Amino acid sequence: MRPTGWRVPLGIVLGAGILTFVVVPRFYSDLVLLPWTAIPTLLLLALGEGIAAVQTRRRIRRAPGTEPIEPLSVARLVAFAKASALFGALAAGVFGGFALALLDILHSTHARADALVAGGTALSGLILLGSALFLEYACRVPKSDDEPGARA
DSSP states (O other), X not given: OOOOOSHHHHHHHHHHHHHHHHHHHHHGGGSOOOOTTHHHHHHHHHHHHHHHHHHHHHHHTTOTTOOOOOHHHHHHHHHHHXXXXXXXXXXXXXXXXXXXXXXXXXXXXXXXXXXXHHHHHHHHHHHHHHXXXXXXXXXXXXXXXXXXXXXX
């Protein structure tokens, strides 16, 4: 399994953002108000992943007072991190495009509320993306002293 690069999440953010930016103005009058609950949901998920990343990194590096982590658990965390990174990129793109599409009609109360919720959700998606990438990074095994090129 390869680490998540920057190209795939960036492509998802841009692709979803452009598609949403094009579609929303045509169908905005038929949509219901955006739920604000997506913001704390994504932020709590990002917080959980950040805590898991710190703890996993400590356990992999065998910090004092920690127990070694099972390899299967690390593999599950990596799979979860990869999925969360893609979902965070998708959320950031969709809701970012939604917020940008509403900039022309901010004089409307509903559009202003939707733009604020969409912007907050896009920011939460970016935070989730960063947290997921950190969790994926934390699951890497450090180089040992036996391998060539390892740090002293």
